[in-house]
Amino acid sequence: MMSCREVSELVSRSLDEKLPLIVRLKVRVHLLMCRMCATFARRVRQLREQLSSGRIAPESVLDASLPAATRERLKQLLKNRPA
Numbered sequence: 001m002m003s004c005r006e007v008s009e010l011v012s013r014s015l016d017e018k019l020p021l022i023v024r025l026k027v028r029v030h031l032l033m034c035r036m037c038a039t040f041a042r043r044v045r046q047l048r049e050q051l052s053s054g055r056i057a058p059e060s061v062l063d064a065s066l067p068a069a070t071r072e073r074l075k076q077l078l079k080n081r082p083a
């Protein structure tokens with residue numbers, strides 16, 4: 001069983017890299033059992049979708065109550081976003 005810390009790290013890593021299938025499965029199993037991580041993962045995915053569709057301002061990423069590492073990754077995504 002992965003720790004919540006590992007899972008949240010992997011969830012934010014999955015924003016900019018493709019995780020190996022086995023890792024994704026482990027994360028998925030954890031998300032099924034852990035409400036906290038499931039909420040976190042959903043929020044990260046929503047933010048990413050909103051950012052990529054331009055529905056929210058990039059600044060909202062900075063204000064979001066997300067771990068610093070996750071915000072950093074979202075900011076990187078924004079920078080790399082095709083104009």
Ligand SMILES: [Zn+2]
Binds near residue numbers: 005
């Ligand atoms: Zn958890």
